[in-house]
Amino acid sequence: MNENLKKPLMLIVDDVEINRVILAQFFKDEYEICEASNGEEALLFVEEHPVSVVLLDLVMPIMDGYEFLARMKRDDRFRDIPVIATTARSENDSEVRVMELGAADFITKPYTPAVVRERVRNVMARLENEWRKLEQSAQSQEIVDMRRRIELDALTNLYDRDNFCRKAAAFMQTDAAKKYVIVYLDLNYFKVVNDLFNVETGNLLLRSSAAYLQNVASGVGIAGRLEADHFAMCMPANTLNIDVIIQGLDNVVQSLNIPQNIRFYAGIYPVSNVFLAVAQMCDRAHTALATAKGRYTQRYAWYDDKMREDEIEEHLILRDMAGALAEGQFSINIQPIFNIDTGEDFSGEVLVRWYHPLKEFIPPARFIPIFEKNGFVARVDRFVWEEACKMLAYEKETFGRVIPVSVNLSRLNFYDENLVEYILDLIKQHGLEPWMLRLEITESAYTDNMHLLIDTVARFRKEGFKILMDDFGSGYSSLNMLRNMPVDILKLDMRFLEDIQNDPRARAIVKNVVNLVRDIDMDLIIEGVETKEQLDFLKSIGCKNMQGFLFAHPMPKADYLDRFVHKPEPVKA
């Protein structure tokens, strides 16, 4: 058999021949390559050939990439073929547009071979994964699923998730020019209903709510139950009256004598493209819902531009993180920590920085939570520790002395049972001692898994590491926790400082925390000191160790090391 026939088929669509040639070079070993020079040719081609993946230029004559993509996604036969758009950096907003149209990813020109290959590989791997999951669940879960599906329908008489998505898609696509919304509805504390009352009451609540929603949608739209207490509706935008729906559901809850703090919240996604997967539209409505939930007065929220940008940025972050680490886009900054009596810094905090070639600076508050969700934070942390160690080793060698710095440990690190050995090894490799590398652990990590943490922290301290409890006061069990949790230094959460100017109670709290810490013989660092007024107050209650923009911003390694030359011997703290 011809070896080529076994390779999957890749279609490269671009009106510029040289672009096609370059891309073909990247993939000729893995794929059989075919080319088209505009959208129309490409459509004809996919009609006739089993294409596995399409690389798509956006700006082309005759039929451009957007149009081609929209048509692919509109057609059941081609919808699942992954399309990766190739955009020029200057084409503003094109990324947003192609993602909305259902592209699997986008690549920016000019091409970097490694990046392009990795993108395609990732997309294909993701797809494979999804297929495998689908297959597995189809096989092993078939019976369970079927039963559940029947039960679901029997319970509420609404479409289940699959059917809702299918019906809603068909509904919107029959009149694609109209404006539609997807509404996601969810009860807060539904579990409580089941626990507090009984399953029957829970079921009754679901059934009555479903009947109400069915009634609202009847004749104008589609209602479904996605799972448990999660409902969705697909409605023409001009028929939606969300206040009425919320009120109606409140009435249902009240009529069953269920406490009033158990109630429905809604997220609304205004559909921009009816050919997008409905499951994704539901996800977006759910994102909006999450911003409303938990607030008392606001019962619903719309999916807005900010959320869309966040979603695209999150996609970008997930897509680019591994490559970014390999390509050296991460670096460290150091923010000195001062003793206000001496006016000198006695330590510093090492903070990660990501300079993304497209987005430029992405703040850690944006990417660290995403990395925490998918575990990548452990790799970034290790990178940061290593960079910190390199810097300390440089200090030792060049200046003959070391000012200790602290690094952040994310909670995920504690699930690695070799954590202590790993860090010990790291400092030994760099000729350092444990006191030089301080470890910051955020307060909320302690509440996560108390025993594991107590144990690990004790081992670190036994080796001679200083442990800092970060963001102290931001969590729940702060004060009591101090009894069982031996740490060396507390870093007071920045939010405490926000109000001290205007709020006497905020001042009283800070003052008492400072006294408490002193009484139990721990050290304290005040973080986020920005103003002279804050400094004066903190001085007046006896604080000495401070970190904040008033003294110094986080700075690149070179600037931080520069300060060494002019420094007197550090006072130990």
Ligand code: C2E
């Ligand atoms: P954090 O550990 O509480 O770090 C202190 C943050 O406060 C830093 O933000 C710092 O730039 C900022 N800051 C310092 N002084 C002031 C001030 O006077 N006013 C205000 N408003 N902010 C000030 P950054 O670098 O953006 O980091 C944010 C968070 O991201 C960190 O909070 C930490 O939780 C996380 N992070 C940063 N680097 C790493 C890392 O290497 N590993 C892990 N796991 N997390 C990191």
Ligand code: CA
């Ligand atoms: Ca920190």
Ligand code: CA
């Ligand atoms: Ca902090």
